[in-house]
Amino acid sequence: MRKTTSTNFSNEEALAAICPMHNVMRVLGGRWKIALLYFIHQGHHRFGLLQKKMPFITTKMLSAQLKELEQDDLVIRKIYAEMPPRVEYSLTEKAQTLLPVLEDLYNWGEQYITAQA
Amino acid sequence: MRKTTSTNFSNEEALAAICPMHNVMRVLGGRWKIALLYFIHQGHHRFGLLQKKMPFITTKMLSAQLKELEQDDLVIRKIYAEMPPRVEYSLTEKAQTLLPVLEDLYNWGEQYITAQA
DNA sequence: CTGTATCCGCCCGGATACTG
DNA sequence: CAGTATCCGGGCGGATACAG
Numbered sequence: 001m002r003k004t005t006s007t008n009f010s011n012e013e014a015l016a017a018i019c020p021m022h023n024v025m026r027v028l029g030g031r032w033k034i035a036l037l038y039f040i041h042q043g044h045h046r047f048g049l050l051q052k053k054m055p056f057i058t059t060k061m062l063s064a065q066l067k068e069l070e071q072d073d074l075v076i077r078k079i080y081a082e083m084p085p086r087v088e089y090s091l092t093e094k095a096q097t098l099l100p101v102l103e104d105l106y107n108w109g110e111q112y113i114t115a116q117a
Numbered sequence: 118m119r120k121t122t123s124t125n126f127s128n129e130e131a132l133a134a135i136c137p138m139h140n141v142m143r144v145l146g147g148r149w150k151i152a153l154l155y156f157i158h159q160g161h162h163r164f165g166l167l168q169k170k171m172p173f174i175t176t177k178m179l180s181a182q183l184k185e186l187e188q189d190d191l192v193i194r195k196i197y198a199e200m201p202p203r204v205e206y207s208l209t210e211k212a213q214t215l216l217p218v219l220e221d222l223y224n225w226g227e228q229y230i231t232a233q234a
Numbered sequence: 235c236t237g238t239a240t241c242c243g244c245c246c247g248g249a250t251a252c253t254g
Numbered sequence: 255c256a257g258t259a260t261c262c263g264g265g266c267g268g269a270t271a272c273a274g
Binding site: 147148174175177178181202 | 266267268269270274
């Protein structure tokens with residue numbers, strides 16, 4: 001568990017027990033995570049590249065969400081001890097198994113959300 | 118659009134353009150929405166029943182999230198002008214098309230989240 | 235029974251400056 | 255290049271009281 005606050009954590013547990021989907025939301029609910037997965041999947045493996053593709057995300061958030069994705073075993077962070085430093089992010093197999101599902105969800109959204117909202 | 122704050126809305130738009138998935142997250146990202154969809158799907162159509170199934174959710178949140186789901190055309194709110202008042206919630210067709218996708222996501226979570234987190 | 239109104243704490247996420 | 259540190263504001267969600 002990543003959570004640090006111990007207050008009302010029972011809610012989380014109870015909700016997870018009732019709706020395991022919530023675990024998924026916890027992992028993917030971050031504001032930029034799904035977009036990050038897509039961009040990494042599309043071959044943008046560098047921190048700077050991701051920032052270029054998403055100019056509105058701050059370095060703090062990019063760093064934080066990448067770290068969370070890494071902790072949730074969705075991305076791999078490979079550091080090249082060079083000068084200048086280089087870091088490359090890639091998807092884990094776990095993340096790749098998720099992609100088709102996200103695609104379904106995306107298609108559903110295409111059809112039912114953007115089509116009429 | 119439901120949003121009222123006009124500040125930094127460009128981020129939302131840009132993110133939606135880059136990752137339409139975000140629209141889905143906006144609709145489903147609420148803390149209890151997916152659980153609610155499941156419970157309604159399972160036949161708990163009444164406000165009180167939903168509260169009984171989720172004793173930790175407050176009336177405020179239950180009411181708010183049901184209202185948002187209604188506005189997003191995922192649930193139907195039918196009011197019976199009786200005494201005592203009765204309200205029944207049911208899933209729209211749109212929500213029912215979503216259920217299989219949620220099920221996939223749920224299965225993915227079962228396999229990859231709860232199995233090893 | 236089915237909610238609304240009000241207040242409030244906390245955490246997410248943003249802005250900016252700084253570092254190896 | 256690839257981040258971390260710090261401060262901060264807004265909104266989400268919770269607790270409680272009240273209403274039709």
